[in-house]
Amino acid sequence: MPDKVSPIEALPAASRAFGELRAVSAEPRWAMVVDLERCIGCWSCCVICKSENNVPLGMWWNRINTVGAALDTPREEHGGLAMHWMPLACQHCENPACTKVCPVKATYSREDGLVVQDDERCIGCRYCLVACPYGVRVFNWGRPEYPVPFPMGMVEPRPVGTMEKCTFCIHRLSEGQVPSCIWSCPAQARVFGDLNHPDSEVNRLIRERAAFQLLEERGTDPQVFYLPPRRKRGWER
Amino acid sequence: MKLTRRQFLKLAGVVAGAATTTASAGGLTREALAGRSPASSSLPVDRVVRTTCSPNCTGSCGQLAFVRDGNIVKVQQAADYPEPAYNPRGCMKGVSYHLLVHGPDRILAPLVREGERGSGSFRKATWDEVLDRIASDFKRIGDTWGWDTIHVFGQVPGSGYIQKGANYRACAVLGMTHGTSFDFNGDLPMGMPITFGVQNAEHEAKDWANSRFLLVVGANPLETRIPDAHFLLDACERGARLVVVDPTFSSTAAKADAWLKIKPGTDTALALALCRRVVQTGKADWDFMRTYTDAPLLVRHDTGKRLLAEDLAPGQAWDPGPAAGVGLGDYGRQAPPLGQAPVVPGAAKPSPEAPPPPRFVAWDESRRRPVVITTDRLGLPAGVQAALEGVFTLRLADGQSVDVTPGFALVAAELETWTPEHAAQITGVPADLIVQVADAYATERPAAILMGGGANHWYHGDMTGRAFALLASLTGNIGGSGGGFSVYVGQYKVRVDVSPWWNAGDKKAKVVPSIYFTRGRTPTINETVPFPKNGWKALFCSFANMFIQGMDVNRLHQTLADCELVVVVDHQMTDTVKYADIVLPAATWYEKTDLTATPLHPYLQLQQPAIPPRGEARSELWIWQELVKRIDPAAYEEYFRMTEEEAIEAILAKGGPAEGITLEQLKQGPVRLKVPDPDVPFVQQINQLAPFPPRSLPAALGATAAFIPTRRIEFYKDHDRFLKLKQAVPTYMPPHDDLIHEPAEYPIQLLTPHSKWRIHSSYANVAWLNEITGGRAPVLLHPKTAAEHGISEGDLVELSNTRGAVRAWAHLTTAASPGTATLFEGWWSNQLGGGKSVNELTSSEVNPIHEVFNVPNMWAPSTPWKDCRCRLAKVGGPQTRSEVKDA
Amino acid sequence: MRQSHARLIWVSLISAGFLAGLGAWIYQLTQGLIVSNMRNPVMWGLYITFFMFFVGLSAGGLIVASAGRLFGGHRLKPIVRLAVVEATVAVMLAALFLVPDLGRPDRLWHLFRYPHWTSPLMWDIAIVIIYLIISLLYVWVYTRADHAQLGSRLAFGTGTSEADSRRDERMKAVLAGVGLPAAVLLHSITAWIFGLQLSRGFWYTAIMAPLFISSALVSGTGLMILLSLVARRVKKITFSDELLGFLGKLLVTFIVVEAFLVFSDMLTAAYPGAEFEAGPMARLLSGRYAPFFWFEIGAGLLIPFVILVGGRRRFRPPWAAAAAALAVVGIWVHRFNLVLNGLSYATITEPPGVAIGTAPAPGTTSFALTQFYYPSWVEWIVALGLLCLGALLFTAAVVKLPLKEKASQHA
Ligand SMILES: Nc1nc2c(c(=O)[nH]1)N[C@H]1C(S)=C(S)[C@@H](COP(=O)(O)OP(=O)(O)OC[C@H]3O[C@@H](n4cnc5c(=O)[nH]c(N)nc54)[C@H](O)[C@@H]3O)O[C@H]1N2
Ligand SMILES: Nc1nc2c(c(=O)[nH]1)N[C@H]1C(S)=C(S)[C@@H](COP(=O)(O)OP(=O)(O)OC[C@H]3O[C@@H](n4cnc5c(=O)[nH]c(N)nc54)[C@H](O)[C@@H]3O)O[C@H]1N2
Ligand code: SF4
Numbered sequence A: 001m002p003d004k005v006s007p008i009e010a011l012p013a014a015s016r017a018f019g020e021l022r023a024v025s026a027e028p029r030w031a032m033v034v035d036l037e038r039c040i041g042c043w044s045c046c047v048i049c050k051s052e053n054n055v056p057l058g059m060w061w062n063r064i065n066t067v068g069a070a071l072d073t074p075r076e077e078h079g080g081l082a083m084h085w086m087p088l089a090c091q092h093c094e095n096p097a098c099t100k101v102c103p104v105k106a107t108y109s110r111e112d113g114l115v116v117q118d119d120e121r122c123i124g125c126r127y128c129l130v131a132c133p134y135g136v137r138v139f140n141w142g143r144p145e146y147p148v149p150f151p152m153g154m155v156e157p158r159p160v161g162t163m164e165k166c167t168f169c170i171h172r173l174s175e176g177q178v179p180s181c182i183w184s185c186p187a188q189a190r191v192f193g194d195l196n197h198p199d200s201e202v203n204r205l206i207r208e209r210a211a212f213q214l215l216e217e218r219g220t221d222p223q224v225f226y227l228p229p230r231r232k233r234g235w236e237r
Numbered sequence B: 001m002k003l004t005r006r007q008f009l010k011l012a013g014v015v016a017g018a019a020t021t022t023a024s025a026g027g028l029t030r031e032a033l034a035g036r037s038p039a040s041s042s043l044p045v046d047r048v049v050r051t052t053c054s055p056n057c058t059g060s061c062g063q064l065a066f067v068r069d070g071n072i073v074k075v076q077q078a079a080d081y082p083e084p085a086y087n088p089r090g091c092m093k094g095v096s097y098h099l100l101v102h103g104p105d106r107i108l109a110p111l112v113r114e115g116e117r118g119s120g121s122f123r124k125a126t127w128d129e130v131l132d133r134i135a136s137d138f139k140r141i142g143d144t145w146g147w148d149t150i151h152v153f154g155q156v157p158g159s160g161y162i163q164k165g166a167n168y169r170a171c172a173v174l175g176m177t178h179g180t181s182f183d184f185n186g187d188l189p190m191g192m193p194i195t196f197g198v199q200n201a202e203h204e205a206k207d208w209a210n211s212r213f214l215l216v217v218g219a220n221p222l223e224t225r226i227p228d229a230h231f232l233l234d235a236c237e238r239g240a241r242l243v244v245v246d247p248t249f250s251s252t253a254a255k256a257d258a259w260l261k262i263k264p265g266t267d268t269a270l271a272l273a274l275c276r277r278v279v280q281t282g283k284a285d286w287d288f289m290r291t292y293t294d295a296p297l298l299v300r301h302d303t304g305k306r307l308l309a310e311d312l313a314p315g316q317a318w319d320p321g322p323a324a325g326v327g328l329g330d331y332g333r334q335a336p337p338l339g340q341a342p343v344v345p346g347a348a349k350p351s352p353e354a355p356p357p358p359r360f361v362a363w364d365e366s367r368r369r370p371v372v373i374t375t376d377r378l379g380l381p382a383g384v385q386a387a388l389e390g391v392f393t394l395r396l397a398d399g400q401s402v403d404v405t406p407g408f409a410l411v412a413a414e415l416e417t418w419t420p421e422h423a424a425q426i427t428g429v430p431a432d433l434i435v436q437v438a439d440a441y442a443t444e445r446p447a448a449i450l451m452g453g454g455a456n457h458w459y460h461g462d463m464t465g466r467a468f469a470l471l472a473s474l475t476g477n478i479g480g481s482g483g484g485f486s487v488y489v490g491q492y493k494v495r496v497d498v499s500p501w502w503n504a505g506d507k508k509a510k511v512v513p514s515i516y517f518t519r520g521r522t523p524t525i526n527e528t529v530p531f532p533k534n535g536w537k538a539l540f541c542s543f544a545n546m547f548i549q550g551m552d553v554n555r556l557h558q559t560l561a562d563c564e565l566v567v568v569v570d571h572q573m574t575d576t577v578k579y580a581d582i583v584l585p586a587a588t589w590y591e592k593t594d595l596t597a598t599p600l601h602p603y604l605q606l607q608q609p610a611i612p613p614r615g616e617a618r619s620e621l622w623i624w625q626e627l628v629k630r631i632d633p634a635a636y637e638e639y640f641r642m643t644e645e646e647a648i649e650a651i652l653a654k655g656g657p658a659e660g661i662t663l664e665q666l667k668q669g670p671v672r673l674k675v676p677d678p679d680v681p682f683v684q685q686i687n688q689l690a691p692f693p694p695r696s697l698p699a700a701l702g703a704t705a706a707f708i709p710t711r712r713i714e715f716y717k718d719h720d721r722f723l724k725l726k727q728a729v730p731t732y733m734p735p736h737d738d739l740i741h742e743p744a745e746y747p748i749q750l751l752t753p754h755s756k757w758r759i760h761s762s763y764a765n766v767a768w769l770n771e772i773t774g775g776r777a778p779v780l781l782h783p784k785t786a787a788e789h790g791i792s793e794g795d796l797v798e799l800s801n802t803r804g805a806v807r808a809w810a811h812l813t814t815a816a817s818p819g820t821a822t823l824f825e826g827w828w829s830n831q832l833g834g835g836k837s838v839n840e841l842t843s844s845e846v847n848p849i850h851e852v853f854n855v856p857n858m859w860a861p862s863t864p865w866k867d868c869r870c871r872l873a874k875v876g877g878p879q880t881r882s883e884v885k886d887a
Numbered sequence C: 001m002r003q004s005h006a007r008l009i010w011v012s013l014i015s016a017g018f019l020a021g022l023g024a025w026i027y028q029l030t031q032g033l034i035v036s037n038m039r040n041p042v043m044w045g046l047y048i049t050f051f052m053f054f055v056g057l058s059a060g061g062l063i064v065a066s067a068g069r070l071f072g073g074h075r076l077k078p079i080v081r082l083a084v085v086e087a088t089v090a091v092m093l094a095a096l097f098l099v100p101d102l103g104r105p106d107r108l109w110h111l112f113r114y115p116h117w118t119s120p121l122m123w124d125i126a127i128v129i130i131y132l133i134i135s136l137l138y139v140w141v142y143t144r145a146d147h148a149q150l151g152s153r154l155a156f157g158t159g160t161s162e163a164d165s166r167r168d169e170r171m172k173a174v175l176a177g178v179g180l181p182a183a184v185l186l187h188s189i190t191a192w193i194f195g196l197q198l199s200r201g202f203w204y205t206a207i208m209a210p211l212f213i214s215s216a217l218v219s220g221t222g223l224m225i226l227l228s229l230v231a232r233r234v235k236k237i238t239f240s241d242e243l244l245g246f247l248g249k250l251l252v253t254f255i256v257v258e259a260f261l262v263f264s265d266m267l268t269a270a271y272p273g274a275e276f277e278a279g280p281m282a283r284l285l286s287g288r289y290a291p292f293f294w295f296e297i298g299a300g301l302l303i304p305f306v307i308l309v310g311g312r313r314r315f316r317p318p319w320a321a322a323a324a325a326l327a328v329v330g331i332w333v334h335r336f337n338l339v340l341n342g343l344s345y346a347t348i349t350e351p352p353g354v355a356i357g358t359a360p361a362p363g364t365t366s367f368a369l370t371q372f373y374y375p376s377w378v379e380w381i382v383a384l385g386l387l388c389l390g391a392l393l394f395t396a397a398v399v400k401l402p403l404k405e406k407a408s409q410h411a
């Protein structure tokens, strides 16, 4: 068997440069910005998340909600039709509803803002799943099922009976690379970076583009920020 | 403010915790936790291989395959294009391809049919057995009926010059007939060769971002151009206006500033009304029309033909000589000095025996006499003020006098009828919206027209193309960045000179437009089509899911019944594979070497094997090598003892757009072809007054130049068949299937656009994607249409016409136009509620205009997928969905 | 002889039930919670319902016992021992019902190794343990004299002297003082498991704790009536029909309080008309779970109220038993409804909804906005097993412990 290498070190140079985290401070605070105008609802970010993190069938750490009537179906709005897409994964809340309720600290906040999940400690009570207002956690109800007969992705699978969710691709951050969903968004609708660095792209977008947080009124204070869809340049009719 | 709230929240947490315990709630560092911290690095892999995704898509996206223990464990965009705007190319399908490489439908061994054709019952066989059998059957059929009765069909070679090229090379060597794909797919925008003399020519996607106005007609780039869709959004971000013309509120319409909800098949009427408004409001760019188009060239009233300089009585016309054209206004600034004709790349040296090129005539207002216009250079002779209207009486060489009129006057006469109100009646688009769009299109420059399958896939799709080309020309939006009339359908483009590989020395494959495989010989067929005199006796189908993606499949099955041998090469157990007598297991794109390109971006790329072919799978080149070896060992020695890499090097050595590119460079990543940046068509024509058309590879320039004898953008077609069918100028022609299926009896217009979730039928069996969609075919119906037919959400419905019937499940949405049913193409039969494919219903009618010339993939019959009427009926209630659903 | 025969059948039956439950649980252990019908949209179900229900029963039992003591309800004396036994068994069952609900019961010890005190679940576990200890002490104090008299080891060396019984009385007073707040707290905390979740509009209300207490009282009293009648039937205790009537009066009072709180909760949620709260409320009245709600109101509150409110019916064992049984079942349904309706409403309502968590059936997707949950057979059998275990424990207590109040101690 050939000697194994880190998939990040093995990247061709140009690809590796593409994924590099930029404008990172000494004590980063990670955040994501999703531009709802740019999102085309393609689910590439969701599918690559499944692939990267070896997420079993029936489970998604990341999904695309259609702001409409059904999947890719518009709804009536102001006498016309309207639709846009809203990607949704763990919001890595500053004040997470999930960590508070975990009886064993199996899910907790890190200093860099990540809300992580320790699958070795989790007792599978699913209280965090109850508590999270965003519906982004997924539980291993049974033995994970996969569409291919070997483990995929770049991280270990999670044991049965435990909770999992988006990790902000923690395994990539530590190697200086953006999360996989950021990499794979063909519409360049997702941006990742350090809130503590004044020049980071996330800071710029949040400043300039009327960024909002999801369910802001619930006070969970997500580290995922959304840029609203643009106003259409229709004709006065 | 925010900080105080945060502090408060923290405090609240501590208080809540302290209320029941003395344990502190703070300080949750990783170190404080004894359990496993989430991984801090990725699991290692064996290697990462840069390759290219190449289904029958237009993406050609660079991908990385991550290999561990011999399996592909992740596919992710390479994102290594030197231009950041192109990174990352790819979509959710591309990054799930390893599920097909390793999935349950993968074919891993040669198979021989055991049951009935179509029963799907096969036994495993050895390569030797199947190769011997195919070789001997081919020899027998070839000797009995002729080798040309063997039809080799392979989809769009643009996405794999080498492996798909092997098909062509084998046909060249052995004499089988190769089918075509671009026209078979209905993607060949016949308006293009008719108007510009090219097979198709579009702007590279990056250039969309440079537009100020984007008119998207019958295309849904948000779903069918996923890697490029963001260029539309870039343009909007910079203030451009996006207008979408579509009967359905598509994903793209959802992003648009305005949605023109058009009645299907009426786009030509809309285009003509837009043209009329541009002319009427004085916004037309007459300099452009005079410099580059046939607008000023005179047409005879008696014959309808163009007046040739030779026809005129000597001395009647002023003849400034060849290469006398100058551009008007700002046009043609980089033209060579007067008297010198611009050189068109690929133009053959004029042979002395060839008849001299025709010379045409315009009416010069300033001299008040006719002027001779040559075809070696665009523009008009200096000082000529060419008339675009009026009737002039001229004396002919034979002494007669004849009334003539500028070609544009005939176009204008047609436009005259297209008032906004008239168009509104036909198209259903409100008149005031037509006016607004026309005014904005004409003034917000540069303005681009992006046309797609929805507008092109019609029997009279050529007219739609011609009408929108007219709109772009009237406003001078041709040949410049951000403008253009681009048709994005299919991955047809052969961007480098592939002749060293596709041809075997001097021998070239005989090519027949594949629609004739389904349709048989038509009465109007172009006599130069090498239709086999004994009909079709065998099919060798590779890279295609022909029996569900092909048109009018029930008729196709009739041809099939005559075939003594059906061989299908594929790597997935598709519906087509099930009808094969012999199935050959193909290597996937991640298991072989190939060279790929696309019209959407100007990069040449390699496909490189990430893993060896699984099981018994083999590359197409290997298959042909083995077959040719068995059929004609000498030919094998001469033409097929070659590796993929040698074939690539032979192509690169031909230079042209590939000049300077080496295999070594390609192994590292994508290399930009030698084309303008941004890659915009007709630049040479616009800037240097070079005559139309530029070359369409792989055809010789002469073959396509014949399409436009004036060597200008042609809106007036004086070919006999155009005149006879009253299609000389862009004219609205109602949908053709209305003549076959009386609308009163077949009230539903069936639309079969391309689904975002698949590339045609490819990826239809990706478990992840089916987790999102349910993997079951919906029919989009307007609630009103549904109510009229007593249909509710989720009901099983049947769509039927005289050609066939298919069943799927109703999905009610106001996004659909009343009177239409939308069933996306590409569902496998097991994902339908009944029927082989939606293409049981679609038509294989051949438009005789498309037979005027025969240059396959350039001027050939283009399939009218969307031109299809049907009936709609409920046949069953909704099936119970999963128990965990709330209805 | 006859009675022991019946007892044998009874014990065999419930033992068999317990073993079946054990088997089902082992099966669940091997497969994971996938054998339940819980999925990500409705991630709590039957087990949690029973957990809440038994917490309620236990609290109810102890409140009855302690209240009797504290507020001089000497009339209750004949059934106090039974009440504390009931409370003890119920709290044990409540705790046990948490175990099959865990994805990783093998990691139960993590609760003690890595307790996280911001979690209401942790508070609950703490109070359940405290409460269990109090209940056991209760049982012991009430039966200690008898043990001593019989020379049982359960007397832990205490005697039968006057001093001993004086200490008993002191301890009973202290326990009543501690037990009542503990019971109230137990229930409040259980309520807070739900009531503090701002992600669930249906639960997120300050009235949750009072509501839990009132329903605990209803179910606890109801079960007391039932168990007392059974115990009297098997001649384990004696009491008069007057006492039965008194219990009925208590029950009807609690029912009225419960009904008032339910109404007040609903009005508060519905009045502003905000989707977050009114949505779930509307579903409750007319949605999928509406039949449960109307059962709870009709059979659980209204009918028992009618039976018990006036006249002499509440003094008649069959009527009292029927009313009590309905009230108990009504509260169970109320719990079930509380869990399911609370979970059936997602905060993010855009399609396609949350990932279900298991591979979807062909033709269906991985997502659902909500889910119609009903327990799987495994869940039912595990629950049945635990119920049988409870019955076993209770039977053992009834058989082994001296529950009859001594005449001497009546003085
Ligand atoms: N995801 C995905 N991408 C693809 C493909 C795929 O299969 N899947 N296939 C590739 C290929 S080979 C091709 S050819 C292209 C085709 O892709 P597109 O050019 O986008 O063509 P369609 O999807 O056929 O139709 C586009 C839109 O036309 C609308 N339409 C239908 N009838 C009419 C009409 O009469 N007038 C107008 N104005 N609009 C109409 C439909 O509602 C639809 O929204 O996509 C390429 N890209
Ligand atoms: N009703 C209706 N029908 C349509 C259309 C429509 O709009 N409406 N659109 C038409 C259009 S535009 C097009 S382009 C066609 C597309 O028609 P097809 O190109 O036939 O459709 P695909 O589903 O992409 O089929 C490609 C097949 O090639 C196989 N394949 C992939 N890679 C390889 C390989 O490396 N080697 C071999 N041997 N096989 C391989 C795939 O598994 C798949 O079975 O469909 C047309 N059909
Ligand atoms: S989104 Fe949910 S899971 Fe993620 S941190 Fe916030 S509350 Fe926790």
Ligand code: SF4
Pocket (backbone or CB within 6 Å): A101, A102, A103, A104, A105, A106, A107, A121, A122, A123, A124, A125, A126, A127, A128, A129, A162, A163
């Ligand atoms: S399921 Fe696991 S992570 Fe979630 S609350 Fe329970 S123990 Fe904590």
Ligand code: SF4
Pocket (backbone or CB within 6 Å): A045, A048, A049, A050, A052, A053, A061, A062, A089, A165, A166, A167, A168, A169, A170, A179, A180, A181, A182
């Ligand atoms: S950050 Fe990583 S884990 Fe989270 S959604 Fe993106 S790809 Fe998935």
Ligand code: SF4
Pocket (backbone or CB within 6 Å): A038, A039, A040, A041, A042, A043, A044, A045, A046, A064, A085, A087, A184, A185, A186, A187, A188, A189, A190
């Ligand atoms: S990949 Fe990008 S565009 Fe596609 S769904 Fe995700 S965020 Fe939206």
Ligand code: SF4
Pocket (backbone or CB within 6 Å): B053, B054, B055, B057, B058, B059, B060, B061, B089, B090, B091, B092, B093, B094, B095, B226, B227, B759
């Ligand atoms: S399927 Fe098409 S768009 Fe998607 S990655 Fe492959 S080539 Fe690109």
Ligand SMILES: [Mo]
Pocket (backbone or CB within 6 Å): B185, B187, B489, B490, B491
């Ligand atoms: Mo196509």
